[in-house]
Amino acid sequence: MARFTIGVVVGSVRKGSINQKLAEGLMKLGGPDAEFRQLKIDDLPMFNQDLEAEPPASVERFRNEIRAADGLLFVTPEYNRSVTPLLLNALSWGSRPYGHNSFAGKPGAIVGTSAGVIRTAAAQAHLRTLLGVLDIRLIVQPEAYVHFTDDLIGPDGAIADEKQHDFLKKKIGKFIDWVAVVAAARKAA
Ligand SMILES: Cc1cc2nc3c(=O)[nH]c(=O)nc-3n(C[C@H](O)[C@H](O)[C@H](O)COP(=O)(O)O)c2cc1C
Numbered sequence: 001m002a003r004f005t006i007g008v009v010v011g012s013v014r015k016g017s018i019n020q021k022l023a024e025g026l027m028k029l030g031g032p033d034a035e036f037r038q039l040k041i042d043d044l045p046m047f048n049q050d051l052e053a054e055p056p057a058s059v060e061r062f063r064n065e066i067r068a069a070d071g072l073l074f075v076t077p078e079y080n081r082s083v084t085p086l087l088l089n090a091l092s093w094g095s096r097p098y099g100h101n102s103f104a105g106k107p108g109a110i111v112g113t114s115a116g117v118i119r120t121a122a123a124q125a126h127l128r129t130l131l132g133v134l135d136i137r138l139i140v141q142p143e144a145y146v147h148f149t150d151d152l153i154g155p156d157g158a159i160a161d162e163k164q165h166d167f168l169k170k171k172i173g174k175f176i177d178w179v180a181v182v183a184a185a186r187k188a189a
Contacts, residue, residue: 002035004179007069011076011087011112013042018148022113023075025152025159029172034179036073039065041090052097059093066094066102071179072136073172076112078123083130095134107182108136109175111144111168113152119145139178144171 010023027036043058045051051059066072076083094102110127112120124145131138146152146164154160159168 002030003033004035004070004176004183005068006030006034006036006071006073006176006179007065008036008038008073008075009041009087009090010038011074011084013086017077018113018115019075019077021153021157022111022146022148022159023073024157026073026075026111026168026172028158029165029169030176031173034172034176037065037069039069039090041086044090044093047089047092047096049096055093062090063094063102066106069106070183071107071109071175072103073175074108074110074127074131076110076120076123076127078112078114078116078118078120081118081122082126083123087127088130091130091134101134103131103134103136105182105186106136107175107179108138109171109178110138110140111146111171113146113148115148119147121145137178137182139175142167142171142174144168 008023010020012019030036044062045056108131110124112124114120152161152164159165
């Protein structure tokens with residue numbers, strides 16, 4: 001059994017999403033220590049504080065999945081130099097009600113891809129601010145602004161570009177090491 005469960009949150013559910021493809025490639029890079037589980041976020045209703053008192057089952061499930069995860073990997077597209085409404089909505093649900101932030105203390109990392117020149121750098125900068133507010137302990141380096149090209153992902157769903165594969169394996173490896181550090185600190189506390 002893997003030592004750590006990593007929840008993967010992807011900010012796009014559109015058919016053919018390049019971030020979904022990248023996330024699937026990343027989930028193959030964890031090695032024996034990590035089991036990745038993508039968290040479903042597209043059945044969460046649009047956040048409305050009126051629903052907080054009796055939230056729908058999808059919200060309860062999402063919060064429980066966050067709490068059960070040893071770490072969280074965010075894979076974000078860039079919309080108008082920020083994150084997608086889908087991702088922001090999930091962050092709002094997980095952070096509430098006040099005083100019961102499910103994200104608190106979780107180790108996290110961010111990756112994102114676009115075909116454009118900015119490569120999600122602006123979205124990731126916004127997301128770092130948001131995740132800091134949610135008390136997610138981010139490991140930032142190495143920053144991963146992935147340029148999406150047709151040959152990035154192979155037919156088997158793995159990261160086919162050798163340079164990107166090696167870089168992203170290092171990124172995921174450092175993240176898993178960070179998850180272990182946070183887990184050990186929590187145990188010792
Ligand atoms: C509303 C909207 C805003 C966008 N804004 C940006 C942007 O600011 N920077 C960027 O690089 N791409 C932008 N794009 C293009 C996305 O990077 C592109 O659609 C990408 O494929 C989205 O990720 P996905 O394939 O995982 O859904 C935007 C797309 C949409 C639909």
